[in-house]
Amino acid sequence: MATLYVENVPDDLYAALRDRARRHRKSITAEVLSLLEQSVPTAAELKRRKQFLLRVRRLGSRPVQSTVPFVSTEQMQREDRAR
16 A cells, blocks of 8 residues: 655645544544545546446437327416316
């Protein structure tokens, strides 16, 4: 496992990070790792997102297969007013 050192962290940013870690009951290191995991996608995550996008596009390109014809909005309004 790699080690990451960060220098010259502004005091206000460090204080905000420390406060956030306390609120989540984590160490600063654990909080930084959590933030990095949320913000930086790995190669596996990028692959998963790409596959998901391809599935969504395939589903969106399928024609709608309905056995019931769609009712026009005018007819829906007329039926609603007739109630």
